[in-house]
Amino acid sequence: MTATPPATPKRAADRRVSRKGRLRERDRTQPLDSDVQIVTRRLSKRYGSLVAVDNLNLEVRAGEIFGLLGQNGAGKTTTILMLLGLTEPSAGGARVAGFDPTRKPLEVKRRVGYLPDNVGFYESMTGRENLRYTARLNGLKEADAAARIATVLDQVGMTDRADTRTDTYSRGMLQRLGIADAMVKNPSVLILDEPTTAIDPLGVVEILDMLRSVVRDRGLAVLLSSHLLTQVQSVCDRVGIFAAGKLIGVGTVHELADQFGEDVGRIEVGFEGLDAGALATTAAVLGAVEGVVSVKEPVRPIDPFVLMGRAGQETGRLREAILAASVQRGLRLSLIREVVPSLDDIYRRALQRLPDARSGAAA
Ligand SMILES: Nc1ncnc2c1ncn2[C@@H]1O[C@H](COP(=O)(O)OP(=O)(O)OP(=O)(O)O)[C@@H](O)[C@H]1O
Numbered sequence: 330m331t332a333t334p335p336a337t338p339k340r341a342a343d344r345r346v347s348r349k350g351r352l353r354e355r356d357r358t359q360p361l362d363s364d365v366q367i368v369t370r371r372l373s374k375r376y377g378s379l380v381a382v383d384n385l386n387l388e389v390r391a392g393e394i395f396g397l398l399g400q401n402g403a404g405k406t407t408t409i410l411m412l413l414g415l416t417e418p419s420a421g422g423a424r425v426a427g428f429d430p431t432r433k434p435l436e437v438k439r440r441v442g443y444l445p446d447n448v449g450f451y452e453s454m455t456g457r458e459n460l461r462y463t464a465r466l467n468g469l470k471e472a473d474a475a476a477r478i479a480t481v482l483d484q485v486g487m488t489d490r491a492d493t494r495t496d497t498y499s500r501g502m503l504q505r506l507g508i509a510d511a512m513v514k515n516p517s518v519l520i521l522d523e524p525t526t527a528i529d530p531l532g533v534v535e536i537l538d539m540l541r542s543v544v545r546d547r548g549l550a551v552l553l554s555s556h557l558l559t560q561v562q563s564v565c566d567r568v569g570i571f572a573a574g575k576l577i578g579v580g581t582v583h584e585l586a587d588q589f590g591e592d593v594g595r596i597e598v599g600f601e602g603l604d605a606g607a608l609a610t611t612a613a614v615l616g617a618v619e620g621v622v623s624v625k626e627p628v629r630p631i632d633p634f635v636l637m638g639r640a641g642q643e644t645g646r647l648r649e650a651i652l653a654a655s656v657q658r659g660l661r662l663s664l665i666r667e668v669v670p671s672l673d674d675i676y677r678r679a680l681q682r683l684p685d686a687r688s689g690a691a692a
């Protein structure tokens with residue numbers, strides 16, 4: 330039998346916290362809730378006077394990819410080490426795959442696949458041999474292990490290099506093997522610390538697609554840390570913005586955009602067959618539309634105008650008004666779309682608001 334998810338579903342009480350912040354052991358009187366695979370309550374870590382992780386409250390459910398996004402030193406790795414029982418919290422607690430990592434690190438280890446930020450392997454062994462070693466440590470039978478290893482090697486695109494020694498691997502190959510290694514035991518939770526930093530852009534797309542499909546097929550809970558905004562945006566269902574040990578925003582990219590995006594709606598409008606000479610008059614037409622606060626003219630007539638709406642205004646109405654004005658003036662609209670702020674914009678704005686988040690005790 331492999332280290333598959335626990336037979337008994339985890340209970341809601343698994344994520345209950347005592348007043349001190351430590352999570353209680355299972356409470357059989359509580360309803361079942363097998364969805365939450367990672368939960369932290371007021372999880373904190375101090376190193377002397379430095380607060381590396383500050384009152385962190387987090388939940389990751391089965392079937393979701395959660396991205397912990399933060400700059401160098403934000404506390405991502407420290408959080409992950411606490412989730413795995415590799416370092417002890419100074420306060421608060423966590424529950425991972427149904428167990429308290431501080432008290433039951435082996436139970437957690439059995440169910441959680443982990444890619445460390447500094448992944449390393451036995452250099453004199455091949456990739457496949459390293460995975461076989463991990464499989465054996467995790468109690469996989471040899472026959473099951475061989476098939477499982479072949480599958481994960483294929484999933485990370487390492488089948489061709491599986492039988493050469495790992496000391497000949499590039500950094501990206503090591504990282505791919507590290508992801509395979511985390512998946513070999515069929516975990517119910519995957520924790521990946523900066524999984525794609527060394528992988529080339531095309532490889533990243535493949536790896537992220539692969540992660541999405543294993544999450545979809547097997548309902549894994551995945552927590553990944555990253556400072557790479559675009560990757561987090563492309564693969565994560567929810568994102569936690571982490572700064573100076575605090576979670577200063579959590580949600581889908583859309584929710585975060587609502588929370589940290591601009592208050593004004595930004596709309597791009599493009600026209601077909603517009604003359605360079607007609608740019609100014611067209612800008613004036615757009616500027617006269619009810620609710621438009623400013624219009625930025627493009628340099629070339631084939632590029633869009635950028636319109637800003639009034640603060641807090643519903644952009645749907647604004648789009649209708651722009652459409653009506655264009656039709657009335659005989660302008661042929663080729664594009665009208667709301668510009669959703671990128672995670673980059675959101676992140677920058679969230680950081681700017683950090684002093685508020687701190688005084689508001691984000692925990
Ligand atoms: N063992 C330690 N002793 C003292 N301070 C530590 C220790 N480990 C981490 N820190 C400090 O805790 C803070 C958070 O570090 P952590 O490694 O968790 O950040 P991170 O978000 O993973 O950063 P990176 O993106 O660089 O990996 C940093 O200020 C770091 O210097």
Ligand SMILES: [Mg+2]
Binds near residue numbers: 405406407446522
């Ligand atoms: Mg780190």
